[in-house]
Amino acid sequence: MPLLEIRGLTVRFGGLTAVAGLDFSVEPGALVALIGPNGAGKTTAFNVITGIYAPSSGSVRFDRKEIGGVSPHRICAHGIARTFQNIRLFRSLTALENVRAAVAAAQRSGLRDVVRGPGWSQREQALEERALELLTRLGLERVADTKADALPYGEQRRLEIARALATQPRLLLLDEPAAGMNPSEKEALRGLVARLREEFGVSIVLIDHDVAFVMNLCDRISVLDHGEKIAEGPPEVVRRDPQVIEAYLGNNGESA
Amino acid sequence: MRRPWIGLVLAAALLVLLDAGLPHVLNPYYLTILTRIGVAVLAAVSLQLINGFTGQFSIGHAGFMAVGAYVSAALSVYLGAGWLVALGAVLPVPLARALYFPVPLVAGGLAAALAGLGVGIPALRLRGDYLAIATLGFGEIIRIAILNVDAVGGARGFSLTSAAQPAADLRYDGLGAIYAVVALSVLVIARLVYSTGGLAFRAVREDETAAESVGVATTRVKVEAFVVSSFFAGVAGALFAHSEGYVHTNSFAFLRSFEIVVFVVLGGLGSISGAILAATVLTAAPEVLRGLGEWRMILYSLLLIVTMILRPQGLMGQRELGPLRWLATRPRQRHAAA
Ligand SMILES: Nc1ncnc2c1ncn2[C@@H]1O[C@H](COP(=O)(O)OP(=O)(O)OP(=O)(O)O)[C@@H](O)[C@H]1O
Ligand SMILES: [Mg+2]
Numbered sequence: 326m327p328l329l330e331i332r333g334l335t336v337r338f339g340g341l342t343a344v345a346g347l348d349f350s351v352e353p354g355a356l357v358a359l360i361g362p363n364g365a366g367k368t369t370a371f372n373v374i375t376g377i378y379a380p381s382s383g384s385v386r387f388d389r390k391e392i393g394g395v396s397p398h399r400i401c402a403h404g405i406a407r408t409f410q411n412i413r414l415f416r417s418l419t420a421l422e423n424v425r426a427a428v429a430a431a432q433r434s435g436l437r438d439v440v441r442g443p444g445w446s447q448r449e450q451a452l453e454e455r456a457l458e459l460l461t462r463l464g465l466e467r468v469a470d471t472k473a474d475a476l477p478y479g480e481q482r483r484l485e486i487a488r489a490l491a492t493q494p495r496l497l498l499l500d501e502p503a504a505g506m507n508p509s510e511k512e513a514l515r516g517l518v519a520r521l522r523e524e525f526g527v528s529i530v531l532i533d534h535d536v537a538f539v540m541n542l543c544d545r546i547s548v549l550d551h552g553e554k555i556a557e558g559p560p561e562v563v564r565r566d567p568q569v570i571e572a573y574l575g576n577n578g579e580s581a
Numbered sequence: 582m583r584r585p586w587i588g589l590v591l592a593a594a595l596l597v598l599l600d601a602g603l604p605h606v607l608n609p610y611y612l613t614i615l616t617r618i619g620v621a622v623l624a625a626v627s628l629q630l631i632n633g634f635t636g637q638f639s640i641g642h643a644g645f646m647a648v649g650a651y652v653s654a655a656l657s658v659y660l661g662a663g664w665l666v667a668l669g670a671v672l673p674v675p676l677a678r679a680l681y682f683p684v685p686l687v688a689g690g691l692a693a694a695l696a697g698l699g700v701g702i703p704a705l706r707l708r709g710d711y712l713a714i715a716t717l718g719f720g721e722i723i724r725i726a727i728l729n730v731d732a733v734g735g736a737r738g739f740s741l742t743s744a745a746q747p748a749a750d751l752r753y754d755g756l757g758a759i760y761a762v763v764a765l766s767v768l769v770i771a772r773l774v775y776s777t778g779g780l781a782f783r784a785v786r787e788d789e790t791a792a793e794s795v796g797v798a799t800t801r802v803k804v805e806a807f808v809v810s811s812f813f814a815g816v817a818g819a820l821f822a823h824s825e826g827y828v829h830t831n832s833f834a835f836l837r838s839f840e841i842v843v844f845v846v847l848g849g850l851g852s853i854s855g856a857i858l859a860a861t862v863l864t865a866a867p868e869v870l871r872g873l874g875e876w877r878m879i880l881y882s883l884l885l886i887v888t889m890i891l892r893p894q895g896l897m898g899q900r901e902l903g904p905l906r907w908l909a910t911r912p913r914q915r916h917a918a919a
Binding site: 435454 | 784791805
């Protein structure tokens with residue numbers, strides 16, 4: 326039984342069809358890649374899975390429940406978290422506050438925070454502890470009190486992952502986490518992604534442009550082009566798929 | 582700094598005690614100005630919750646103050662006067678008054694909160710500047726509506742005297758009690774925003790899409806902030822009405838709303854201390870500068886312009902001072918310091 330199961334998903338923006346009849350599923354514990362040239366519809370697929378857009382047609386099931394058109398915060402509560410292609414941190418908050426905000430989002434308690442009865446302080450500290458632990462596991466403990474927008478690019482990307490993990494997801498969607506990184510940073514990121522799957526027991530879908538980056542990392546690759554899935558399978562098979570090579574060379578000459 | 586609220590409560594108690602003596606030492610003119618500062622501080626801090634912490638743009642705060650002022654005043658005039666007299670017959674008068682006056686404050690606050698719910702739900706579901714438009718409209722509508730209600734004096738203004746109970750003194754200008762209410766309100770707002778759950782307000786301000794993606798129900802959070810903000814604007818209005826003993830819609834025109842926005846922006850969006858500072862200085866400044874005659878408004882404007890040039894992020898940016906700073910620190914550091 327797949328954790329995420331998308332059937333016949335179509336997303337239209339006016340006359341433009343960004344995603345066309347997509348079938349895509351993720352098994353529990355899987356690490357899969359979604360690749361494709363610019364404008365292929367990868368981010369749009371993420372936006373539908375996380376509730377930012379509603380499907381024009383088709384179904385999105387998570388853990389057997391239909392989540393198409395459900396609001397993003399409810400989808401998060403179901404256990405899906407994500408990062409964004411163009412980093413969306415809470416910029417003027419510290420790294421720790423970014424993660425604390427996510428830790429507490431599901432359990433807000435306005436009145437209790439005002440009255441602050443017995444146990445309140447312990448509870449606050451426990452929430453902070455959890456946030457700190459996440460920062461530590463992503464190697465960000467040193468910058469806990471640094472404002473998010475003062476962090477270097479690579480750390481901002483890791484902070485976004487820490488914030489997503491703070492919601493205790495079962496499915497983590499990473500939208501081009503490697504974008505803008507140099508080769509050694511990319512290598513470290515590959516190690517991190519593999520580790521996240523092990524340590525957090527989370528299923529991961531990763532978007533990238535580049536087959537080489539996801540090659541030895543993912544169990545399976547799905548390739549999107551012009552909103553349609555043109556190939557799917559184990560990395561070594563997908564890499565040699567003539568349609569995939571064609572899509573990449575035909576678009577903007579990026580090598581597959 | 583162990584427990585700032587103990588200090589606040591003590592300070593409030595001290596001030597209430599002072600109420601008996603203050604009018605003998607301070608001239609009424611200063612008392613009036615100090616009262617107006619208290620009201621301005623509460624108005625500014627409450628607006629800070631929505632504009633500074635939640636990142637929405639409300640420009641009709643005076644409208645909610647008007648609701649609080651008029652509802653509380655009408656309550657006092659038409660019902661409260663009788664209760665006050667009845668209470669005064671069985672209890673010592675100061676005690677009767679201390680028991681009665683929280684009632685119109687809470688009533689004014691609740692009425693304004695209700696109005697806030699009515700304006701906020703439709704306006705905050707949409708992204709963009711709808712809130713600014715809706716609050717601006719609301720401020721004007723409420724003012725014009727009040728002008729046409731004869732039971733609250735219409736264009737003549739509304740005096741807090743009861744025809745049925747002429748003996749009831751519905752004015753309450755005890756500075757200590759007023760400042761105690763202001764301090765308590767500020768504490769409530771500060772605790773709300775400076776808790777882990779309260780990070781949701783700032784998350785919405787920083788990035789709504791990202792906030793939703795980590796589970797923040799952004800519409801709910803915005804409405805919550807707006808309703809709490811309106812509640813305390815209503816309390817400020819009620820304080821104003823009862824300390825002046827007379828209300829007129831002119832006190833709640835757009836210029837008043839604009840002035841409160843200036844407090845918040847000048848103080849620093851996202852700083853309670855900044856809002857307090859700016860509201861205090863800018864309410865006192867015109868009085869302090871009174872000797873300068875017509876140069877007064879020019880100097881006031883210059884003060885604003887120079888501050889915005891030198892400190893575009895406002896006086897305080899997003900920083901806090903004193904006990905507020907303590908409230909804003911990380912839970913573990915706060916615990917370690919306590
Ligand atoms: N909100 C929107 N309104 C209109 N068109 C949109 C919207 N979002 C995406 N599109 C269009 O849908 C198509 C798919 O975009 P999408 O962002 O999903 O591509 P992508 O595969 O993520 O590309 P990239 O690799 O450049 O990030 C593009 O043509 C894009 O312009
Ligand atoms: Mg994209």
